[in-house]
Structures are given as structure tokens and as C-alpha cells.
Amino acid sequence: MEFTPKRDIAKQFVNLVFEGAIEKAFANYTAPEFIHHTVECKKGKTALIAYLKECSLEKEKIKHQFLRLIEQNDLVMAHIRICNTVSKEEYVAVFIFRFKEHLINEYWEVKQNLPKTLLNEDGVF
Template sequence: MHKMKTLLLTAGLLVSSASMAATTSQASSASTEANRQLVVNFYNQFFNQHNVDEAAKVVAEDYRQHNPQVPDGKKPFVSYFTDYFKHHPQSRAKIIRSAVDGDLVWLHIHSTENAKDRGEAIVDIFRVRDGKIVEHWDVIQEVPKTAANDNTMF
């Protein structure tokens, strides 16, 4: 009888643990998707609509930047791109694909200055914490006129 109670208690704990793990996994999945949506919405509003001030509401005040041409902090970041968009009003950044892993969101971008520009292939990586973009890295490569293969960069 004692073995049966122990077995039932153990089975109950296993089922409870599995249920909690599934709930945690679902919550984690919802959180990562929320991070991806936050970044995608920010990116489109900021880099395509050039609605800098509204988009920047999701950027943390102590925003950390790893692109060596752009300063740290929300205000300097906004100022940098406000000036950039004044001089490049036709610039656009098409999101080709996105991926997320917890608090990191990756965007594969085709960025152009105007309709005639071949542009750049960019991978932007953002860290999200508590509903705010807190950190950014990027890797940028010009789209060449010719390539050694028939593949595109996108």
C-alpha cells in the first residue's frame, strides 16, 4: 500500500511538473513573439515611415548601440536618425525575414537610399527587456553589382 501511494504521488508530481513546464514554455513562446512584434513594428515605423519620435517610445533611455557610427542612448540615437532622414528622405529598409530567441530579435534587411540604389544587406540584432529595446548590433554588406554565383543576398 505504501509503495502504491508513493507511486501515485510520484506520478502526480510528474504530471504537475510537465503541466508547469508546458505553461512556462507557452508563456516563453508568447513573450518571444511579443519581442519580435515589438521590434518589427518599431523598425517599420522608424526606418520606413520615418516616424522617429513615435517609434522611439519603445527604445530604452539607456539604449546601448554597437554600431560604431551611432552613439549610445535614446536621445542621441533619435537625433542621429532624425538628421539622417532629413538628408535621405527616400531611404527604406525592407524586412526580408525575422527570427527571435528569447530577448534577442534578428532582422534580415534590404536597405536602400532611393529606388535606383542596389542597397545594403543588413542583419540587425536587438535585445528587448521589459517591452523596451535596450541594445542593438548590426552587420552591413553592400549589395554588389555582380556576384560569383546566381544567388541573391536575400
């Protein structure tokens, strides 16, 4: 069996979700006892899948770019730039995945909308 780094599994999962292949992402990469901490949605894998499907209805307008993928022990952190190509709204997201036996077992997300004008010249990226 070929070894796949957890950061590559997390990246594949995120890419599938942004492509709208949400059920495939969850079927291939999450553990049966998967839990999430997404505040906009109810508890449970089924609720998160439904929430993400609703969010993906306009997937052709949303583009994402991985800025950083960091793997440490059973955790992976993905720092991602997300842009709505129609409204030009942008936000930065940090997704944290905890793995168990190379499957995503737990998930957190932190998002920040970007204001039109940034006071810090260093920016957020």
C-alpha cells in the same frame, strides 16, 4: 494586457524609424537604459536618435523589406533588404535587438553594401 511577440515589437520599431517617426519609435519601444552599438554614431540614445533623424531626411527614397525575423528568448534578429529607389543602391542589414520586459534594451546592426555584380549566383537574399 495583450501579449505582443518581441519580433512584432522590433518590426514596429524598424518600420517607424524608416517612416521617419524616430522619436515615436524610441518613446514607444525602448527601455530607459537603452544602449546601442552603431559605429557611425556616438554613445547614447540621444545621439542615435539624432543620427537616425539625419539619415531619414531622404526617407521617401528608401524602401525596406523584411526578409526574416527571428525571436529567441530576449533576442530578435531582423534580416532586411534596403534599397535607395533613386540611386538603385541596395544593401542588406541585420539588426539585433535585446529586450528587457518587452522593451528594446540593446541594439546592434550589421550592414553590407551590395556590389553591382555578384559573383555568387545564390545572391545575398
